[in-house]
Amino acid sequence: MASLPKTLAAAPIKVAAKVGRGLRDPLKPVREVREIWNADSETPDEFQEMTLGEHLEELRQRLVKMCYAFVPGFIVGFLLSSRMLGYIADQAQVEQYQTLGPTDAFVTFMKMAVYIGLSIAFPIIFYQMFAFIAPGMTKREKRYVLRSLPFVTFLFFSGVAFAFFVAAPRAFNFLSGFQAELFKWELVADEVIAFYLQLMLGMGLAFEIPALMFMLARLGIVNAKKQRDFWRIAMVLILVAAAIITPTPDPFNMAVVALPILLLYIFGLFLAKRADAMRAKGKAEAAAAG
Numbered sequence: 001m002a003s004l005p006k007t008l009a010a011a012p013i014k015v016a017a018k019v020g021r022g023l024r025d026p027l028k029p030v031r032e033v034r035e036i037w038n039a040d041s042e043t044p045d046e047f048q049e050m051t052l053g054e055h056l057e058e059l060r061q062r063l064v065k066m067c068y069a070f071v072p073g074f075i076v077g078f079l080l081s082s083r084m085l086g087y088i089a090d091q092a093q094v095e096q097y098q099t100l101g102p103t104d105a106f107v108t109f110m111k112m113a114v115y116i117g118l119s120i121a122f123p124i125i126f127y128q129m130f131a132f133i134a135p136g137m138t139k140r141e142k143r144y145v146l147r148s149l150p151f152v153t154f155l156f157f158s159g160v161a162f163a164f165f166v167a168a169p170r171a172f173n174f175l176s177g178f179q180a181e182l183f184k185w186e187l188v189a190d191e192v193i194a195f196y197l198q199l200m201l202g203m204g205l206a207f208e209i210p211a212l213m214f215m216l217a218r219l220g221i222v223n224a225k226k227q228r229d230f231w232r233i234a235m236v237l238i239l240v241a242a243a244i245i246t247p248t249p250d251p252f253n254m255a256v257v258a259l260p261i262l263l264l265y266i267f268g269l270f271l272a273k274r275a276d277a278m279r280a281k282g283k284a285e286a287a288a289a290g
Contacts, residue, residue: 050135058132059132062128062129062131062132063128065124065128066121066124066125066128069121069124069125069128070117070118070121070125072120072121073116073117073118073119073120073121074113074114074116074117075117076116076117076120077112077113077114077115077116077117077119077120078113078117080113080116081109081110081112081113081116082109084112084116085097085108085109085112085189088192088193088196089192091168091169091172092172092176092187092192093172093173093176093185094185094186094187097187097188097189097192098186098187098188098189099188099189100188104188104189104190105189107190108189108190108193111190111193112193115193115197130145148211148215151211152208152211155207155208155210155211156204156205156207156208157204158207159200159203159204159205159206159207159208160200160201160203160204162203162207162260163196163199163200163202163203163204164196164199164200166256167199167203167246167253167256167257168195168196168199168200170252170253170256171199171246171253174250174252174253198245199245199246202241202244202245203245203257206241206245206257206261206264207260207261207264209261209264209265209268210264210265210267210268210271211271212268213227213265213268213269213271213272214268214271214272214274214275215275216272217271217272217273217275217276217279218275218278218279220279222272223272223276224269224272224273224275224276227268227269227272228269234265235262238258238261238262238265239254239258241258241261242254242255242257242258242261245257
């Protein structure tokens with residue numbers, strides 16, 4: 001117990017040292033990705049056997065690195081939390097949030113800082129997750145993940161941006177004016193943040209539809225023709241998804257959410273057709289080589 005204060009005092013120094021070592025070689029992840037990208041597919045894959053203890057130690061190291069990446073992101077989030085809460089309050093058309101408990105303001109402020117920090121550290125967190133599972137993947141699988149990653153990331157953040165800048169303000173315009181003579185428009189900050197997270201996460205996942213359709217066709221699970229034949233079922237699923245994602249029951253806001261998902265489904269059909277052509281070409285080349 002006597003050494004506990006010394007341990008706590010040394011913790012910030014250890015964190016700073018770890019961050020400093022990472023800053024001395026910031027391009028190490030880039031070099032590792034480039035090596036995977038340029039790896040010769042003709043050479044056989046080599047898989048290194050690891051014991052359970054070695055796997056757990058590797059997992060521990062990866063989690064520690066994620067925490068080190070989160071620390072500077074949280075600091076930035078702490079500095080931006082007040083501005084972000086103010087921006088959301090403007091979109092929600094409230095001057096101040098309500099607080100129902102003595103710690104609500106502080107907890108909400110820290111939650112926003114954590115969410116911003118996680119968003120900033122997400123690329124490093126994802127890289128650490130990929131680096132942990134990469135030793136068990138073939139060279140082809142690694143390249144497939146890396147090549148699809150930019151497209152998948154772009155679709156997800158496009159959905160998040162659409163929810164934040166388009167869907168949420170329109171939803172608040174409807175909700176704030178609904179039966180205004182009977183209901184007073186006052187919001188609790190924690191519920192507003194949960195509202196945004198549900199909407200942004202739902203739209204971010206919904207925007208992944210083209211990538212999912214392309215992957216299914218590329219792997220030969222469901223080709224483009226079958227995906228096109230399921231259009232009636234797809235329409236029903238899109239409406240159900242819009243009803244779940246949309247926080248308001250009115251048809252206008254549901255249409256605001258459903259329309260881009262429908263366009264993404266049509267775009268996904270085009271990508272699936274392209275994937276079928278790529279798959280057929282690969283089979284023809286393999287047959288010619290054999």
